[in-house]
Amino acid sequence: MPSSFRSVMFATVIALSNLGLAEAQEDAPRQVLFTNVNIFDGVNADLIENGSVLIEGNLIKTVSANPIEAPDAEVIDGEGRTLTPGFIENHAHLMLMGPSLSAMEANSTWEDFGIHATLMAKMYLLQGFTTVRDAGGANGGLRRAIDAGQIVGPRYYPSGAFLSTRGGHADFGNFTAPPGSETNFGRLNMAQEVSGVDDIYLYGRNNFRMGATQLKFMQSGGVVSAFDPWQLLAGSKEEIEAAVQVAGEYGSYVMAHSYRKEAIMNALDAGVMSIEHGFSFDCEIAEKMNEIGAYITTNLTAFDPGLLDIPAVKNQPSSLAKAISASATFANYVPNMKECPVKRGFQTDCVGTVEACNIQIAYEKHLNNEFFGPYQSMVTLTSIGGEIAALSGDFTNPYTEGKLGVIEEGAYADILLIDGNPLEDFSVVGTGDKWFGAEPRPESPETIRIIMKDGVMYKNTLN
Ligand SMILES: [Zn+2]
Known part of the structure; x- marks a missing residue:
C-alpha cells in the first residue's frame, strides 16, 4: 500500500477517534512507568535487575537499571517480575479453521473465514503475541480492523494469497477440477494458482494491492495435502525470481515454503529472505543463509x-x-541447527479451531524450550521475530514508528509482565507439554500478568 494512502487512512482514523476521545487526544501523551522489574530486552541473556521502563504513548521512552523520574506517569510496581517484549509469531494462518483444506474449499464462506480470524486474532494477543505474521490466506482487511481498534488482535503482517503452482502445496482445488477452474480460495484471494512469471506478476502485485506485507511462495509439497509429494521442487528459477522482484517493487521480501535442500538453495539463490520449515536444513544451507x-x-x-x-x-x-x-530425511534438522546456528523465528503453522491452535501454540513453545533451551527460545519469540517483521521494508511495513521484539528506547511499547523468570523456568510463558489429547487451555496464561500492545493494556491481573 503506498504510504500516502496509508497516511490518509491514518488521518481518518485519528479524526474519527477524536469525535469520541477529544479530551484524551489533546493531553500530553500518557506515560506508564514500570518499576521493580527484571528486564529481558529480547537479545541479552543477562536481565537488567530491578530496572524501570517508562512508556510514553505507544513507544518505550526510557529503559534503566536505576529509578526513572516521571511524576505524571501511572506507576506499575512489577514486584520483581520479568518484563519482556511481546511475543512474535512468524507463521500463522488466522483464516484457516479447517477441518481440512478440501472442506474449506467446498463449504466455507467469507463470513466463516472472517469470524474465525477475528477469534484467532484475540486468542493470539491473549496468549502474549503482540505481533503475528500470517503465512498465507489473509489480505489487508483483518489488519485494518485490528489497527482501527474495531477488534482485538496483534499487529498483523498478512501475505495475501498463497502463490502455488498447479498441484502444489496451496492448490486447494477439487481433484477433478481442470486447470484454470475457479476456486473458492481463488475468489477470496486466499490461494492463487500461478503458472509462469506473468501469473506471479499478476497475483503477486494483486496481493500487495490487497494489503499483503510480503509474499508467500510454495516451493515444496506436504504430507497431509492431496496432490504434492513433500519432495516437490516447484517453481522455476524465473518464477521465484519474479516473486522476489514483485516483492522488491514494494520494498518487501518473499517467504518460501521449502523442504528439500535443492528448494531451499534455489530460494536463497533467488533472494528469498525467509525459509519456512526448511526441514532439510544443514550446515551448507546455514552458511548461505x-x-x-x-x-x-x-x-x-x-x-x-x-x-x-x-x-x-x-x-x-x-x-x-x-x-x-519425511521423518527419516528430517532427522538431523535440530542437531544441524545447533551445530550451525542461523536466525530462527517462531512458527506454529496451525490450521484448525481456536481451541486446537491455542493448544498447538503452547506445545510449540514447549518444544522450543526442549530443543533449544529457554534463552534461545526467548530470543526466537522476540527480537528475531521483530527482525523478520521488519523485512517488509520502510513503506510496506505498517509499523515503522519503532522496533518490534525488543525492550529499548524508541521501540514499540509491546510488553509482557510475567510471574517468575522464563530464562530459568520457561513454562511461565504458557507452555503445554502435550499436543494430541491435551486438555483445553485457558484464554490467557495465568503467569502472564500484563499484556500491553502499542502502549495499550489488554490484560492486567496485578490489581
Ligand atoms: Zn503454513
Whole structure:
C-alpha cells in the first residue's frame, strides 16, 4: 500500500477517534512507568535487575537499571517480575479453521473465514503475541480492523494469497477440477494458482494491492495435502525470481515454503529472505543463509511422533508413506541447527479451531524450550521475530514508528509482565507439554500478568 494512502487512512482514523476521545487526544501523551522489574530486552541473556521502563504513548521512552523520574506517569510496581517484549509469531494462518483444506474449499464462506480470524486474532494477543505474521490466506482487511481498534488482535503482517503452482502445496482445488477452474480460495484471494512469471506478476502485485506485507511462495509439497509429494521442487528459477522482484517493487521480501535442500538453495539463490520449515536444513544451507542475512522459521511440532497416529495420516496410505520418508530425511534438522546456528523465528503453522491452535501454540513453545533451551527460545519469540517483521521494508511495513521484539528506547511499547523468570523456568510463558489429547487451555496464561500492545493494556491481573 503506498504510504500516502496509508497516511490518509491514518488521518481518518485519528479524526474519527477524536469525535469520541477529544479530551484524551489533546493531553500530553500518557506515560506508564514500570518499576521493580527484571528486564529481558529480547537479545541479552543477562536481565537488567530491578530496572524501570517508562512508556510514553505507544513507544518505550526510557529503559534503566536505576529509578526513572516521571511524576505524571501511572506507576506499575512489577514486584520483581520479568518484563519482556511481546511475543512474535512468524507463521500463522488466522483464516484457516479447517477441518481440512478440501472442506474449506467446498463449504466455507467469507463470513466463516472472517469470524474465525477475528477469534484467532484475540486468542493470539491473549496468549502474549503482540505481533503475528500470517503465512498465507489473509489480505489487508483483518489488519485494518485490528489497527482501527474495531477488534482485538496483534499487529498483523498478512501475505495475501498463497502463490502455488498447479498441484502444489496451496492448490486447494477439487481433484477433478481442470486447470484454470475457479476456486473458492481463488475468489477470496486466499490461494492463487500461478503458472509462469506473468501469473506471479499478476497475483503477486494483486496481493500487495490487497494489503499483503510480503509474499508467500510454495516451493515444496506436504504430507497431509492431496496432490504434492513433500519432495516437490516447484517453481522455476524465473518464477521465484519474479516473486522476489514483485516483492522488491514494494520494498518487501518473499517467504518460501521449502523442504528439500535443492528448494531451499534455489530460494536463497533467488533472494528469498525467509525459509519456512526448511526441514532439510544443514550446515551448507546455514552458511548461505548467514551470508545473505536470511531467516528460517521452524514448526517443531512437525517432529512429534504422535503425528503418525493422527487419522489424516494413519488412515491414508499415501500420507503415511510420505510422513515416514519425511521423518527419516528430517532427522538431523535440530542437531544441524545447533551445530550451525542461523536466525530462527517462531512458527506454529496451525490450521484448525481456536481451541486446537491455542493448544498447538503452547506445545510449540514447549518444544522450543526442549530443543533449544529457554534463552534461545526467548530470543526466537522476540527480537528475531521483530527482525523478520521488519523485512517488509520502510513503506510496506505498517509499523515503522519503532522496533518490534525488543525492550529499548524508541521501540514499540509491546510488553509482557510475567510471574517468575522464563530464562530459568520457561513454562511461565504458557507452555503445554502435550499436543494430541491435551486438555483445553485457558484464554490467557495465568503467569502472564500484563499484556500491553502499542502502549495499550489488554490484560492486567496485578490489581
Ligand atoms: Zn503454513
